[in-house]
Amino acid sequence: MLGTTPVEGQGASKRSVDWLSEEAFRVLESVCETLFPSQLPPEGSSEEVAAYYQRSASDLQLALLVAEMLEQEDAETQARFRQFLTLLSSPFISLPLVGRARSFPDLPPASRERYLLSLANSPLAALRQGFQAVKRLAGFLYFSIPGVDGRNPNWRALDYQPVSSDNPTVAPEPLKIEAIAADCTLECDVVVVGSGAGGGVVAGELALAGKSVIVLEKGGYYRDEELNMPEAQGTSELYLKRGLLTSRDLGVVLLAGSTVGGGTVVNWTTSLHAPSHILDEWAACSGLDFFTHDTLQESFSAVEQRVLVNSDNSSHNRQNNLLLEGANALGIQAGTLRRNAMGCEQRCGSCGYGCRYGAKQSTTKTYLHDACEHGARIVSRCDVRRVMIENGRAVGVEALVRDVESGNQYRVAVRAKVVVVAAGALNTPAVLLRSGIENQHIGRHLHLHPTSTVSGYYREKVEPWNGVMQSAYSNQYSHLTDGYGYILEVPPAHPGLLGLSVPWRGAREYRELMARAAYFATFIAITRDKGAGTVMINRHGEAEIEYVTSVFDRRHLLHGLRQAARMHCALGAEGITSLQNRPTLMRSIDGKALTDEQLHEFERRLERHGLGPNRIMLFSAHQMGSCRAGADPHRAVVDERQQVYGVKNLYVCDSSVFPSALGVNPMLTIMALAHRAAQEIKREC
Structure with missing residues (x-):
């Protein structure tokens, strides 16, 4: 977990990192020290500012922090990183970059800086990628990792005061999470994979209809009062792949929620209706006319009411005001966003790490709460590996559940009449592919709103x-x-x-x-x-x-x-x-x-x-389209009911069903489509 390693003056001792050799770690230390060297403060600096400039990577044990973060990555990621460090240890690489045939750690500081700048701007994509792999993680940790006092030593110089809530809102009825302490088999009418904007809505709607529902969520569960997290911890615990997820070439940083409530817990509460011209386009390109039917508009209205979408809680901070003022100065359109928040009151600024005040109307506060009130069960830290399919029909899922305290992992099978996969546009196609479903469009047509x-x-x-x-x-x-x-x-x-x-x-x-x-x-x-x-x-x-x-x-x-x-x-x-x-x-x-x-x-x-x-x-922060809906099974993954072609009773209810990119923040559209699909699913179980 981030935030547990003492920094600067806290008596931290250097520890070994098993996945890196001593030479590789020496290279990493020299790279971090080049990114963050001790520098001469500006003349007349305050004590805090002077310390900020004089502080170096070694003062925060930055190389160790980077190595510990990457220690949690898979073997392939580690191998690519080691390969990059090995490259930097070669004296022959530095010759064309800085004119000296010496390994990176053995170069003088000025040459090491020129070396890194050459990597950052290299015509070779692999060198740019290697540089970014170190710089981004080092930059994030250097300015976010707290010491034993709970504060990062750079914050004072930045005038950063993290909002601390000594008395955050305590949810009167937190969700009850199912305890798994052994390999087991569970049974229900509907198993829902994912608990965010799609899965949460489906679970709530079906539980309210009297169906027995089990929700499986890959991330952990945090009550409102536990969301009082600093940035480093919140990123690590609430985001997919601990916030380190990127495209394979590191060209795009991908932010996706991984916690009970999914993206609705960590998003910024923007609640925009799908533009009508997009829905018209989707109907035309997919061959599915439900995108323009009144039933979908009714679902939009229903979810807007349930998650309390409004503009009264859209007061502008200084940054938002500047956007409005800048648009006005140039004579271009600008407006106020509607949000699913109540009682926000400008108290915070940490929407990306959950709402400690309970103001954000995420699925944990709304649809999942409804589901639990009507008997639904939630299993957290549950990694669904595949859908079980028998005779062309989905009959359940197989998953692995991790116990945080013991570190044990248990196999769980959930038998169900209906399987709903709502793991997001990145993980839903992975679940379907692991399940052996043959459809050339699974995982294709991914849009990211770059x-x-x-x-x-x-x-x-x-x-x-x-x-x-x-x-x-x-x-x-x-x-x-x-x-x-x-x-x-x-x-x-x-x-x-x-x-x-x-x-x-x-x-x-x-x-x-x-x-x-x-x-x-x-x-x-x-x-x-x-x-x-x-x-x-x-x-x-x-x-x-x-x-x-x-x-x-x-x-x-x-x-x-x-x-x-x-x-x-x-x-x-x-x-x-x-x-x-x-x-x-x-x-x-x-x-x-x-x-x-x-x-x-x-x-x-x-x-x-x-x-x-x-x-x-x-x-x-918006991923969509990787299991798109369409009338032609040769051009799409799901049909008009969001059922997977070729597999009965297997549904997809998240942004992966979008026929093309939406163009606006997608939460409300995901919810509306899931709400509409839930009405179809009710008739199947």
Whole structure:
């Protein structure tokens, strides 16, 4: 678990890391020390700021923290990382990079920095990938990992004050989790794999209809009062693959919830209805007319009422206000987002790590609560390996359940009349593929809404980690080309995420940018992608994602980044930066506003420095389309009832059934489709 290793001055001792040789660990230490060397503080620095610049990677035992995190990864990931470190230990690699034939640890500091910059901007994709594998994890840990006092030593210099709730809301009736202490077989009418926006709704609807329901969730369960987590712990415990999930080439960082309640626990509560033109498109391309029927609209209304979607709790923090002001300054559309939250009151800023106040109306507060009230059982930390199929009919699932305290793992079989897979667009195709279901479209047509940012820093504090995380947006450019484009929103930005995201273009510039964290405002361009990727399973049966942003989608992303830059300039930002590896930072001169000439140069750099894999940080919090619905079994995975072609009583109820990318935050659409499918499933059991 993150946060257990003491840092800086806490008496931590160096421990061995079995999966790395001594030489490999020495290389890793030197890389971390090059990323985070001790530096001369600016003249006149306060004690906290001086300590911030003087602090180095070794003071936080950063290499050990990185190694311990990667120790939890699979053997293939570890092997690729070792291969990269072995490359850096070779003196012959450094010769063309820095003109000296010496191993990386044996180079002087200035040469080591040039070496890393050469890797970051190499024409060879594998070298860029290797650099990002270390930099991102090191940056996240350096600015998020707490010491024994519960605080990261860099936070004071960043003016970061994590919101602490000494008296978080205590849920009056927390969900009851089924205890598994031995291999066993369970029986029910319906087994639901996944407990998020899709699985939670199906479980609630079917339990209310009198069906016996068992919900299996891969992640753990946390009551409201347990969600008082710092960033490092929250990322590790509430996200799929501990927050380390990426596409295979590291080109896209993938954020997906892995806890009871799934993405509805960690998302930013944005509740947008599927645009009507998208539903029309889905009906046309899939051949399924239910996308435009009143029944789906009735399901939208039902879920909106149950999760209390409203705009009264959409007060804007400083960052959201800047988005609105920037849009207004440029004369483009902007508005207030509706959210599934009640009593939010700007008290927090940690939506991405669950709601300690119980304000977020996740499935744990709504549909799963309904399900448990009507007899449903929930099994957490349950990894479903396959669907059991007999004579063309789904009859249950096989899973492994892990006991956290003992470390024991138990085999569980759940026999059911109906199986609903709602494990998300990344894990649902993996479950179907492990089950031996033959359909060439399982795992294909994956859409990710590739997202990147332009940040501006201002004279007055923004504190992007405080208040309602996401409450404003602009869809002015959602129809740039044939219904494709992007929307502009803002993200939460705590120090670890900033440390991961801010490009490393040299140790000094990186440290200076991070020192301005409280003054940053970030606008994100969320692209509706026409291009698509693939979910496969590796030799261990785990999901792997192949995805490269298409040229078509890059054009829209570039348009969005330019528009974000213009908004920052119109608002008087002192500087702007993208997340590209090459220098794309533009600063004001003598405190004056950025000029039109500077803005145009910034826009030229955005295009010139490229949007290819590991040349820019890309994120995805929206995954969809990998088991798409359609009328033709030769072109789709599920039919109009969301039943898998060729397997009776096996349903898919999550974003993987989307026929194409949605273009807006998908939670509400997942819920509506799951609600509609649940009415169909009721008739089967």
